[in-house]
Amino acid sequence: MPINSSSVSTKEQAVLVTDDYRPNQQQVAQLLGQLNQVVLDKPQVVKLALSCVLAGGHLLLQDLPGMGKTTLAQGLAQLLGLTFNRVQFTNDMLPADILGMSIYNQATLDFEFRRGPIFTQLLLADEINRSSPKTQSALLEAMEERQVTQDGQTYRLPQPFFVIATQNPLQQAGVYPLPESQLDRFLMCLSLGYPSPAAERALLQGQDRRELLATLKALFNTDAVSLAQQGVQQVYVADVVLDYLQRLVAKTRVSQEYHGLSPRGVLSLQRAAQAHAYASGHNEVSPEDIQAVFAAVTDHRLGQRFVSPNALSGQAPQTIAQRILADVAVII
Template sequence: MLAQLHQVEQSLNQVILGKQQQIRLSLCCLLAEGHLLLEDLPGLGKTTLAHALANSLGLSYRRVQFTSDLLPADLTGISIYDARSQQFHFQPGPVFSQVLLADEINRASPKTQSALLEAMEERQVSTDGETRPLPSPFFVIATQNPLFHAGTSALPESQLDRFLMRLSLGFPERAAEHQLLVEDSKGSRLQFLTQQLDSDTLKNLQKQVTAVHVSDAVIDYLLSLVDASRNRNDMLPLSPRASKALLRASKAHALLAGRDFTSADDVQQVFPSVAEHRLDPRSSAASHSLSQILLEQTDCPL
């Protein structure tokens, strides 16, 4: 199964050129059963990454463009009256997909944002007095434009905390962009993607993540990083939810590396993406300044 997962990673690297680290972290987020926030300028490949991930994993995929007039029911679905049967039938919304791309989430109203965040946390939707489970696996990739863009508003700290990771793809390197332009006439790279996994295999891999061993020494190092954030005035303290997210992401990183145990290096590799948006909600995804301070000032005895 791990070999198939590495084939998925290789396929994604052929679609999103020169972004190996971001692709690996995206897979870590999925394996850890978290949700991903991508912050970038338009046109840098956020939608392509989400679509490619769903295609290569054989998962159902929906995209929702968030706008100021988007209603919660537009996400979750509505009950429609059928005059012929004289009954209401529930019409599922796009949230009933295995990979949901919530595009430009910071353009939506707080009420609609809350509806999505509730579905992410509970993995179920309550409508018309009935609770309906969401598909499994369920992975939300939300995108947001930087705050200086018109029509955007910052997500509250409590909502940012629901995302296991925040990433930025950033601009491609010159060589990668050159290759992208040379191959432009061949059409989208997405059309050449083939399915490498199915949902059952992915769920088994997610179970394997929970079985990855973590030594007391690694847990102590992880807690030292978290404690360091709680003893400073220049950043928000990391919560126990953040500690659990960091542990799950570290274990997923170890599994992707082909190990059944977690090392301090796994913690260090995922820490900026897990912690930075929690330490400073108004920082950009490309900035890892506060998380780097904690990494540099926290002793690693391993």
């Protein structure tokens, strides 16, 4: 797909997407289509979840139990062709249950490190907020540095490495709130919400989701995912689009109710917008890409906690990010 030179303000400044990194729109569309057959009636959430992975970020799925969070994570892992481990978090889980531990080997008369389930390419941390803060913090180094340190020894994690975590609303029993430092490690936070009546009828009459997941064939592999991540970095962001992004960021920093986005949050917003453009088959970021990812990237960083939809109207209250988007003009 050629780049329209008229859309680039200064040709010499444009970071052009080469043929090697150009998105295969047919392949991406096929992946999204198959994932949408498993997770019904949530095309935007599915696209954002894929964008999060293509951006090299970690994903937090926040919703009521039974809404399809685990199904989405498993579907992504299978279609992307990544090695996959699932850990069910509980309140008695210890950090060693995730990271691994050193065990004495009588044959060699020495300790050897037995790797935990975190040594995989995609880790599903199911109901992460049911574990204690000590266990939750065990993931911080792995999520940021892609490595694990045990007994003074550092072990690199497989590449690429992603964490997809699910958590239940804080109003439910037996959960611990994730600290701000951990929330900031997640590039995006998404909620699936209730399905439409038509999608719910399809669930009732259709194939079991577990059986459907078992039929999925990998459309990507490790090399393809890595190549796509490089392609995301090549997506061009014009100065006028960066101006709009910075105005949104500045708006987050003037409130007395919450702390504004940190520099890491700003970089995450840009990378997520690039990934959304890439998944859409575009070579440069538009304001619409920023608007599409803004709430998913910022709300959990600004202290927006899970809010259950209104039981009568079915509509959730306006989030912090939605209010900011409404207040800041695009001006392109």
